Amino acid sequence: MAINRKIQTLDEFTIQQMRNFPKATGELSGLLRDIGLAAKRVHVEVNKAGLVDILGDAGTMNVQGEEVKKLDIFANNQFMGVLRHGISCAGIGSEEMDDIVVFDDDISNQSKYVCLFDPLDGSSNIDVNVSIGTIFSVFRRVSELGKPAKSEDFLQQGNKQVAAGYVIYGSSTMLVYATRRGVNGFTLDQAIGEFTLSHPDIVCPDSGKIYSVNHGNYFQYDEPVKKYITACQQKTKTTGGPYTQRYIGSMVADVHRNLIKGGIFMYPGTTDKPKGKLRLLYECNPFAFIVEKAGGKATDGNQRILDIQPTEVHQRTPFFIGSRLMMEELESMA
Ligand code: AHM
Numbered sequence: 001m002a003i004n005r006k007i008q009t010l011d012e013f014t015i016q017q018m019r020n021f022p023k024a025t026g027e028l029s030g031l032l033r034d035i036g037l038a039a040k041r042v043h044v045e046v047n048k049a050g051l052v053d054i055l056g057d058a059g060t061m062n063v064q065g066e067e068v069k070k071l072d073i074f075a076n077n078q079f080m081g082v083l084r085h086g087i088s089c090a091g092i093g094s095e096e097m098d099d100i101v102v103f104d105d106d107i108s109n110q111s112k113y114v115c116l117f118d119p120l121d122g123s124s125n126i127d128v129n130v131s132i133g134t135i136f137s138v139f140r141r142v143s144e145l146g147k148p149a150k151s152e153d154f155l156q157q158g159n160k161q162v163a164a165g166y167v168i169y170g171s172s173t174m175l176v177y178a179t180r181r182g183v184n185g186f187t188l189d190q191a192i193g194e195f196t197l198s199h200p201d202i203v204c205p206d207s208g209k210i211y212s213v214n215h216g217n218y219f220q221y222d223e224p225v226k227k228y229i230t231a232c233q234q235k236t237k238t239t240g241g242p243y244t245q246r247y248i249g250s251m252v253a254d255v256h257r258n259l260i261k262g263g264i265f266m267y268p269g270t271t272d273k274p275k276g277k278l279r280l281l282y283e284c285n286p287f288a289f290i291v292e293k294a295g296g297k298a299t300d301g302n303q304r305i306l307d308i309q310p311t312e313v314h315q316r317t318p319f320f321i322g323s324r325l326m327m328e329e330l331e332s333m334a
Contacts, residue, residue, distance in 0.1 A: 007189070007194075007196045007197070008196065008197040009186075009194045009195065009196055009197075010032065010033070010036050010175065010186045010194070010195040010196070010197075011029070011033055011036075013184065013186070013197050014028070014029035014032050014033065015029055017029075017179070017181065020181075025112070027087070027088040027111065027112050027113060028088065028113065028138070028162065028163060028179075030086060030087060030088040031083070031086065031088035031089055031113055031115065031138060031163075032163070032165075032177060034082040034083055034086040034088065034089070035079065035082070035083075035115075035136060035165070035167075035175075036175055036186075036195050037082050038075075038078040038079045038081070038082040038083075039134060039167040039173070039175055039188075039195075040188065040193065040195075041078045042071075042074070042075045042078055042079075042119075042120070042134065042167070042169070043167075043169055043173045043188060045071060045074055045075075046071065046126075046132065046169040047169075049071060049126050049127075049129075071120060071123065071126055072096060072119060072120040072123045073096065075119035075120040075134065076094055076095075076096035076097070076119040076120075078119075079092070079094070079117055079119050079134070079136075080092060080094065080101065083103075083115055084103050084108070087107050087108075087111060088111050088112070088113055089103070089108065089111050089113055089114065089115050090102065090103060090108050090109060090111040090112075090113065090114050090141055090148070090149035090153070091103050091104075091108070091114050091115075091148075091149040091153070091154075092114065092115050092116065092117065093114075093115075093116040093117075093154050093281065093282065093313045094116070094117055094118070094119060094282070095117075095118040095119065095121075095279060095282055095283075095314070096119055098314075099313070100114075100149075100151060100154050100313060102148045102149045102150075103148075103149075104148040108149075109145070109146055109147055109148055109149075110145060110146060111141075112140055112141060112145070113138050113139065113140060113141065113162070114138075114139050114141055114149050114153045114154055115136060115137065115138050115139075116136065116137045116139075116154060116281045116282040116285075116286075116313070117134060117135060117136040117137065117282050118134065118135045118136075118279070118282045118283055119134055120132055120133075120134060121133050121134065121135055121250065121251055121252050121283065122248075122249065122250030122251060122252060122253065124249070125248070125249065125250050130248060130249075130250055130253070131168055131169060131170035131171075131248065131250055131252070131253040132168075132169050132250055132252065132253075133166050133167055133168045133169060133250065133251075133252025133253065133256075134166060134167040134169075134252075135164075135165075135166045135251075135252060135282055135283055135286050135287070136164065136165055136166070136282070136286060137158075137161055137163075137164045137281065137282055137285050137286040137289070138161060138162050138163040138164065139153060139154070139156050139160055139161060139162065140160070140162050141153045142156065151313075154281070154310075154313060155281075155309075155310045155311065155312075155313070156310070157306060157307060157308065157309055157310070158280075158284075158285035158288055158289055158305055158306035158307075158308065159304075159306040159307060161285065161286070161289045161306075162179065162180070163177055163178065163179045164177065164178055164285065164286035164287075164289040164290055165177030165178065165286065165290065166252050166256070166286065166287070166290070167252075168252050168253060168256050170253060170256075172187050172188065173187070173188040174186065174187050174188070174195075174198070174199075174256075175188070175195050176199070176202065176256070176259075176290065177290075178289055178290040178293040178294070179293075180293070182201050182202075182293060182294075183201070183202040183203075183290055183293050183294045184197060184199065184200055184201065184202065185197075185198055185199030185200075185202055186198060186199075187199075199260075202259065202260070202294050203294055203295050204258075204259050204262065204291055204294040204295050204296035204322070204323055204324075205261070205262030205323055206262070206295070206323055206324050206325050207240070207262055207323050207324075207325040207326055208243075208258065208261055208262020208263040208264070208322070208323050208326065209243050209244050209261075209262070209263070210243060210244050210245075210246050210257070210258055210261060210262070210263030210264070211229070211232040211243045211244075211245060211246075211263060211264050211265075211266070211326075212245070212246050212247045212248075212254045212258060212263060212264065212265040212266065213229060213245075213247060213265070213266040213267070213268070214247060214249070214267070215229075215245070215247070217268075217270050220270035220271045220272060221268050221269075221270065222268070222269070224301075224330075224333040224334045225266065225268045225301075225333075227333045228329070228330045228333045231329070231333070232245075243263075246263070251265070251267075251278065251283065251287070255287050255291070255321060255322075258321075258322050258323070259290070259291060259294060259296070262322075262323045262326075263322050263323060263326070264320070264321070264322030264323060264326040264327060264330065265319075265320075265321050265322055266319070266320050266321075266330075267318065267319045267320075268301065268318050268319075268320070269301075269318040273316075274318075275315075275316040275317055275318060276316055276317060276318040276319060277316060278316060278317065278319045279314055279315065279316055279317075280305070280308060280310055280315050280316065280317045281310055281313055281314075281315070283319075284298070284300075284305050284317055284319045284321075285305060285306065287321055288304075288305035288306050288321060289306060291321050291322065292306065295324060296321065296322055296323055296324055296327065297321070297322070297324050297327035297328070298319070298320065298321040298322075298327075299320050299321075299327070299331070300317045300318045300319065300320070301318050301320060301334075305317065305319070305321075
C-alpha cells in the first residue's frame with residue numbers, strides 16, 4: 001500500500017514549525033518527539049491492560065520473567081527514560097515521584113527545558129477500560145545553562161510555559177499539544193506507527209452544551225458553584241440551557257471532549273478539600289495553557305490558573321476550564 005504523502009507526521013510538523021524561528025535549535029522538536037515516542041510505548045501497554053489477569057498482576061513475574069509493573073509506574077518510567085536519554089530536557093517533575101529529578105549529566109545540564117507530567121491521569125479507570133491520558137508541561141529553564149536544573153525552573157507561573165499537551169488513550173490514541181502559535185492534534189496511525197496531524201488549529205467553541213462536574217460532591221461546593229450548576233440545569237436566556245451533564249472522571253477525556261465540542265469542566269474545592277483534588281503543575285497548568293490558546297478560559301474560581309505562583313510541585317487547586325462564554329457565566333455567579 002502506498003503511503004499517502006498528504007499526511008503530516010508529528011516530527012514533520014514540529015520541524016516545519018521550527019523553521020519559522022531562525023534561532024530555534026530544534027530542542028523543543030526533539031522533546032516533543034521524545035514524548036511522542038514514550039506515548040506510543042504507553043499506548044501499546046494500555047491496549048494490553050485487559051489482559052493483565054492473563055499475563056500476571058502487578059508485582060508478579062510475566063512470561064519473560066520480568067516483573068509486571070503497574071501501568072502508571074510503567075508510564076512514568078517510559079516518559080522519564082526518553083527524557084533522561086534525550087538531549088532536550090534537564091529534569092522532570094512527575095505525579096509519580098515525590099521530588100523533582102534533575103538529570104545532572106554533561107548533556108542534560110546544557111538542555112534548555114524542564115518538563116512536568118502526569119504520566120497516567122485517570123488511572124482508576126484502567127481496570128474498566130475507560131479512556132485515560134498523559135499530561136505534560138514544558139518550561140524554559142531560568143537557571144544557568146551548563147549547570148544542573150533547580151527547583152525554580154519547575155516552580156514557574158503557567159503563563160511561562162513554552163508548550164503543553166496531553167495524550168489520550170481512547171477509541172484512538174491522540175496527542176494534542178499547544179505552543180504560543182496554537183493548538184494541534186495528532187492521531188496515532190497504528191498502520192505506520194506515527195502520530196499524524198488530524199486536528200490542525202484547534203479552536204474551542206465560545207459556548208457549548210456540556211457541563212462536567214462530580215455531582216456527588218454537590219452539597220460540599222460553595223454557593224456560587226451550586227448556583228452555576230443549577231443554572232446549567234435550567235433554560236435561561238443567558239446559559240441557553242439546560243445543558244447535558246457528562247463526567248467520565250478522567251480529566252483528559254472530559255476536557256478533550258469539551259475542547260472539541262464546547263463545554264465547561266469543573267473540579268471545585270469542597271468543604272473537606274478546599275483546594276480540590278487536581279494538581280496545579282502537571283494537570284491544571286497544561287490544560288489551562290492549551291484551552292486558553294484555543295480561545296477558552298481557565299481559573300481557580302478567583303484568578304487565572306496561569307497566573308498562580310506555585311510554591312511546591314504537588315500543590316492542588318480548584319479548577320474551572322472551558323468555553324469562554326460559559327466561563328464568563330460561571331464568573332458572574334460569584
Ligand atoms: P487519578 O489519576 O488518581 O484517577 O485522579 C485524577 C482524576 C482526574 O482525571 C479526574 O478529573 C478526577 O480525578 C476525578 O475525580 P473524582 O472521582 O473525585 O471526581
